[in-house]
Amino acid sequence: QRQLVESGGGLVQAGGSLRLSCAASGRTLSSYAMGWFRQAPGKEREFVAAISWSSTKTYYADSVKGRFTISRDNTKNTVYLQMNSLKPEDTAAYYCAADTDPYPSWNINDYDYWGQGTQVTVSS
Secondary structure (H helix, E strand, O other), X not given: OOEEEEEOOEEEEOOOOEEEEEEEEOOOOOOOEEEEEEEOOOOOOEEEEEXXXXXXXXXXXXXXXXXXXXEEEOOOOEEEEEEOOOOHHHOEEEEEEXXXXXXXXXXXXXOOEEOOOEXXXXXX
């Protein structure tokens, strides 16, 4: 059974940084595109960033461009989200997801497997 487990969330002050990790167990995800999404209370889940299987293509939501960086280490079956210059509006539960297509997508419906999420809270 393929499983995604996020970690690295927490409470941070505005302007601070966090690095989220998403570790995959079971079958390797090295041939899949991976994405990060987030969901704030009362809001729909939204796209944050995505990366192709080979790391050659990355996409970012406009709201995080220049502040967040997605990366992956296929030897460790792990995807990362480095978040810098955090803002209170970044507060949300962050989810990683796997798309069986090798090229990244911002469409939530393209993703087949999801983690349970990790909470990020940014205080002002």
